[in-house]
Amino acid sequence: MKHRIARLIEAQEPWAKPLGETAQGWLATAFARTRPAKDLLNGVWLGHPLHPLLTDVPVGALTTALLLDLAGERRAADLAVCAGVLGMAASAASGAADAVDAYGRPQAQATVHATVMSASLAAYVGSLALRAAGPASRTTAVALAMLGYGAMAAGAYVGGELVFRSGNMVDRHAWRGGGAKWRALDVAEVPEGQPVAARLESDRLVLVREGEMIHALHDTCAHAGGPLHEGQLVDGCIECPWHGSRFRISDGRVVRGPAVYDQPRFEVRRTEAGLEARLAPQSAD
Template sequence: MAGRSPRVQNRIHRLGMWVLSLLGRQEWLDRPSYRLEHVLAFMFNALGGARDRVTNVLHGVWLGHPLHPALASLATGSIGTTVALDVLSALPGRPAAEVRDVSRFARHALAMGFAANMGAAVTGATDWQHTHEQARRVGLVHGVLNTLAMVLYGWSWWARRRGRHLRGIAASAVGYGITMASSYLGGALVFDAGLGMDQSGKRLQLPDWTPVLRLEELAEGRPQRVQLNGAGLVLYRSGQQVTAVGEYCPHLAAPMADGWIDRGRIVCPWHGSRFDVESGEVLRGPAVAPLPCYQVRLVDGMVELRGGKRNPVGQGVAQ
């Protein structure tokens, strides 16, 4: 029995990898995905000056990490509670009053799960629009499955209110199964594609000032990548001011050597995330983690750097 368990686990793992590979190769999904992206872009642009504030909230900039996983966890937990209460209400020998109470609690948990699912759908779509290729295709299927499950949850809630409890129980059970399958795809987007993870790469840890290059070697307005103590850095020069940041954007590891500084904000070249030039704080998403920034000084025309603060939960993942 002990020998069979690893084989079963390996088969499940291979099946999951096969499904992800299959979905990632479906290029026919690109057309509907780009059309959906254009619809989302139109809707956000229609917000005018409030666009950045709204998208920052949906991305989770204010939270310091993506908002979507938190809402998805709340939705899954609430629906899981509903399913558990449904099973409890179906056990034989329960008093009628207890069954009614359990059914009422199940309906309330279902309503909370439905509301959280709606929030997860909106935040997930906001994050998804910046994905590419295989991750975009897998994410589209992930979203379609979650939408289907959400429809079933809404139908289940309505059926329960009308007294059709068996239909409601069946609908939420099927929806929960779909949610579990979709959650696997969502996990793959995080752990395989790095979506939602801090991808800013290895951080410089130097307690002492260290010379890097002479100021005249750093071209005005042209970012320059340098290597120091095993960490990649990007230097920006504006007159006598020099800014040193991490090599990659925390969002999806865009090379910040291709970025630029606009009105005191460092701009990501891929998706337009903006960071404060002094602190690296996110000013505009889709990035939610800060850009590593380092202390800089000029000594006799030499640019010197000193390492920044250590991330309290570890290094970025990009290498």
């Protein structure tokens, strides 16, 4: 059963991929002019993707509406549908901000998810219109809401695949352990003001020297794994070459999305044997 569902989602790729690419083109143009709004919708300010938080609103409201409809509580059910529709619109905006930077399998899955959720939203908007039209269309309104609920559940399943199977918007450093041991870096020197990649055993870091100070962050971008050492330095930050996330080189803080997680920071010291680094403790604030 579960494999059949996964295959069914994958089978949508022939139409989902081109549709997703077209939508991404439009969204990228819109978000390029409103970067702070995109950061807000990604959840950079929250340190966590905003989309899963917002989706709780329609799921809760529309489940409540379904039960109230079944109980014959018309006015309360209509209000719950209103809340659900507003929640769906807000969720769609945050989902679009995340999906614009997806590629490969996550991009196709995000398109399927968005398409099914749009069908659900359309059903609920239609249901609301019929509810407003009066008691004569009540049965159709409730039936449409039930269809919308089914589509929402299916869309939520695809959204789960997108995150839990494909790892979209998951912190690339989620499983990174502590480890305060100093380890040798494989570079002897770091030129001033220029990002340099360096091996720290199995890890790769990006190093930036400012005078005597050498800053080090993990080289794998927390958003989707971009190589930070190929990025450029902008206002004390390193900018990821893939989707433009910016991390402060002094402490790894994310200051621009789509990444919402900070970048692991490393301390660097000079010894007689050469440069060494270790994972820095995370600051509490």
